[in-house]
Amino acid sequence: MNSESEPPEQAGTLYIVATPIGNLDDLSPRAAAVLSRVAVIAAEDTRHSGRLLQHLGISKPMMALHEHNERDKAGQVLGKLAACQDVALISDAGTPLISDPGFVLVREARARGYRVTPVPGACALISALSAAGLPTDRFLFEGFLPSKSGARRAALDRLVRESATLVFYESPHRIVDTVGDIAEVMGAERELVLARELTKTFETFYAGAAAHVRQTLEADPHGSRGEFVVMVRGASAEELSVGSAEADRVLTLLLTELPVKKAAKLASELTGISKNELYQRALSLKD
Known part of the structure; x- marks a missing residue:
């Protein structure tokens, strides 16, 4: 790992700004203030984030920075920092870099000695864990499981004896199959909690044995809609x-x-x- 350089005498700051995962009132006053005063906002999806800025009454130059162009765009952001311009990095929702783009940019900014400052706020995995009723003294966040069932089962198989609470993100079109694979690999009785549409109007938690949760999802007409946080009790x-x-x-x-x-x-x-x-x-x- 490269050691960090001495920061330039005069340079901009890169702010890593958490944005709401659903309820817009969850944006902190500090986050709103930072977004209103930076020179540029780097966003995962400028159209999506533009609606948030419009809601806040903020008009700022924006640039797209996502998983497909981050290596190319990072240089532009670093150039703005070198020109003493502050930049805010935001993702579509939640905290940047947590299963979202930004790692390449933050690593390079720190390596060059620029100031990188977090502006904390919403994060789906932390929000879900806080209300799940599962042990939180130790947890393992695995991001998204593989999309193919064979690879997904292999990934779960490697975790079947993990004693920490396991946390995954999952998309609506794979959630039923994923829960089925958890029941198959980790046992039908393994305790499972799903958080769907956190902080939004139809926020829902499903909890119980993995096999039961799958049946509940299949019976719920909304069970395959929205974004999910999947939490699995660790092996006892x-x-x-x-x-x-x-x-x-x-x-x-x-x-x-x-x-x-x-x-x-x-x-x-x-x-x-x-x-x-x-x-x-x-x-x-x-x-």
Whole structure:
């Protein structure tokens, strides 16, 4: 990782401004003040963000900065900072860089010594967790799961023994299939909470066993509309203990007929525990 340069004596500031995820009243007075005084606003979608600025009565030059052009546009933003102009970075909703563009720009701005200042506000994953009733002392945010079922199940399989609360974002057209894959890979009884349309008129939480939540979604005519935050209870100590005991039993049987590598692979398919973890366990049992 590159060390940061000494900041220029005179330069603009890059503000990372969180915007509402639904309710426009959630924009902080500080965020509104920053947006009103910067020279330029870099937005993921200028048309979408233009409506927010119109609501606020703010008229500012805007430039599009999104996942497809960030590397090209970052240079323009850095040029404005070098010219002592302040710039605000906003995404379509929520906090920039949290499953949204901005990483390339922020990293390069810091590497060149420019001041980068967060202006906190709404963030869908934090808002969802705060109201979900799941443990929040430890959580793992995984962004969006793969769109294809096979890859999605493989990603879930790697997380099945994770004890922290798991958090994902998901789109409406994949939500039912994703919940079905969670039930299949992590167990029909694994506790699950979905937050839909946070802070908006039809904000809804679905909670319960994964299989039950899927049935609820399928029965709800609005169950495949809006953006979702998916939260999954982590594996319990009891589940981990039972899983380890079962894995040892399966490995012991397989090792009587198979080499370590093949035994670990087959045991992984039977128990849902990662192949690498079972390979190490198999070596210990073999010894």
